[in-house]
Amino acid sequence: MTTQPQTGAHPGPISTQTERVLRDFVRDAVSHLSEALKDSAPEFEDGARWERGTDGHFRERKKRLRTLWPMLSDEWLRSLPGYQTCVECLKSDVVVGPHLDRLVGTSMSSSRLEANNILKSLMYAALDDEGRLAFTDERFHGKWRELASFFGASQIASKMVAPLPRLVIPAFPLRLNNELVLDRLTDDEVTRCYQVGVIRPDSLRSPLIYGDVAVGIRRTTFLPKLIRRDDEPHKPPEAVDEGSFGNRPLFRDDLVIDDVLSALRLLKHTQIRAAGCASWTDSHWLKDGTSFRVLGQWPYWGKFELSEGEVPQFLELWRLLEEGAKRFGFSIHRFNLAFDRGLLADRIVDFVIAAESLFLGDLNIQDRGELRFRFALRAAKFIEHPNYGEHDVFRIMRQAYDARSSIVHGGSPKETRLPDNQSTKLSTFIDAIEELVRIGLRKALSMKEDGKKMRQAEYWDTLVFSNPNP
Incomplete structure (x- = not known):
């Protein structure tokens, strides 16, 4: 060779x-x-x-x-x-x-x-x-x-760009790690994204791509330059695992996008989405081909604005996710999925599943009695909501569990009242569940290594009871 x-x-x-x-x-x-x-x-x-x-x-x-x-x-x-x-x-x-x-x-x-x-x-x-x-x-x-x-x-650079329309940051670029930045897109990046259909003008009558649309994720990965003879067999990269949060394999740009969206959505409520991504080899001799993946339909109108004070919070959350997302990977995944659902019922199911994984992760098959009560009680003791007390959180999460059960058995949610709103619409009730699960996940991440204790019954006994049995 x-x-x-x-x-x-x-x-x-x-x-x-x-x-x-x-x-x-x-x-x-x-x-x-x-x-x-x-x-x-x-x-x-x-x-x-x-x-x-x-x-x-x-x-x-x-x-x-x-x-x-x-x-x-x-x-x-x-x-x-x-x-x-x-x-x-x-x-x-x-x-x-x-x-x-x-x-x-x-x-x-x-x-x-x-x-x-x-x-x-x-x-x-x-x-x-x-x-x-x-x-x-x-x-x-x-x-x-x-x-x-x-x-x-x-080395030769491999580049991936995923537009996040109407992402507003006090100062671009915002670097997340050695490969990932949130930034304004360049002329070449906008051109490539347009060519493969993952960015579009808002109107065909006005062929203009607004500057606040041409922003998003840029991932730059440097690969060793290889020189080989024509008769040498080409060995494509082997399929690898999914990597870790913020550090994904080359072929899993979809996971890179999910990671960024998860972090934004865990920071605060947003409707921001990615329509897809474009990727190419950023080299003089290899720059003609652009591969792409369409993840949704254009346009997306959700806006996400980071204030100056929120930037350090977001970066700290990103670091916590890089260090500890694996411990709560399923919960984070289901939480993120909820934002791309078209039906309100599907959003409830995803949010409650995310919360179940977080609060009932210690239970085995033989010990799953009174799940509804344990689920709501643990959430009430764990989640520290700025406006709702423990009893409020208990009641909301119990209603959320009931709503999920009704939906998966072919019914519909019956009780959606909130402590501060007795005539709550379903969408408002779901937003309240979303916020509670968000607070719970962020607290779990902030525990770092101690987050492993959430998989132990003793942790919950200590949290729930003032004098747990030895």
């Missing part, structure tokens, strides 16, 4: 001789190509890109991209003076040479790289916005710096 993972130090900068030889060849090649094309009508391909304006909103900019094919072919390049010398210089360069005539990429994707790819890329850089072909040192060196950065890198 000659697969070469490029990790650690690379052999140094690309030779200045390589750069000089390429510059001279490309300058002459552009001159020859301009002369060959002067009597022919230029051909263009239509393209489009979403660009942020001075007002912060994105508008689609139509762009015509001039094609130099079929004149700029491999055969034509080989016919130019100095071509062979240029290719030999590239192959002998200690940095560029190992990449040539090899499949270059990562464990996720790769593409064959030849000397002609480099030469054509440098020649296309000589085109201006109007499609005029003219060599300039500025254009050459701009593209060359991009290529040199790729050849000298030991």
Whole structure:
């Protein structure tokens, strides 16, 4: 095997001789190509890109991209003076040479790289916005710096973006860990998300993507750069487990999105959602393909605003989730699921299941009598609500348990009164349950390692009774 993972130090900068030889060849090649094309009508391909304006909103900019094919072919390049010398210089360069005539990429994707790819890329850089072909040192060196950065890198970035429309934060970006940030999306990110259907203008009559829509999750993962022969079998990444909160495998972008949404929803009530995500390899040679996953239908109108004072609270909650979400993973998962349900009845079921997992996790099959009473009593003793006392919490959670039981047996909730509202609508009652479960989960997370005790009957006996039996 000659697969070469490029990790650690690379052999140094690309030779200045390589750069000089390429510059001279490309300058002459552009001159020859301009002369060959002067009597022919230029051909263009239509393209489009979403660009942020001075007002912060994105508008689609139509762009015509001039094609130099079929004149700029491999055969034509080989016919130019100095071509062979240029290719030999590239192959002998200690940095560029190992990449040539090899499949270059990562464990996720790769593409064959030849000397002609480099030469054509440098020649296309000589085109201006109007499609005029003219060599300039500025254009050459701009593209060359991009290529040199790729050849000298030991890693290649894999990027995932999931728009969270109308997420408002005092200052972007907000970093969650080494891979994840909440940030405004770039022109390229908005363009890719639009192309795969996970971001849209609010109206087809007004083709405008508002700046407060073009925000969301960005995950950047750096993978080792791999260089291999054509005849070497490609071993795709093996399926792994689900990882941990905030640190998910590459193929589980859906879990990354769930983690962020779980944290936002555990902080406070919100209707914010993600319509989906787009992912790609962020490399000069591998940037054309964009994979995507649609998670819901556009548009989403829920707004989530973090105040300056809430940012530290959110980051602390995120740290607690990274450290302890595994202990309460099922409860957090069911709590999060409730926000994406279309039916109120489904939301009740999810919230109560989340609470059951939290408050009845110590019970075995033989010890499940009086579940309704234990469920409500433990919740009342554990949850510290700013407005409801223990008796209030007990009654609400008992009603929630009854409502869940009625629903799963084909009925409907009968008792939905709240202590401060005797004519409560079902949706308001569900919001009260949501808030109680949220407070319970956050308290459980704040217990850190002591959260394990919630799986022990002795913990609940001590909490419920002033003098529990030994």
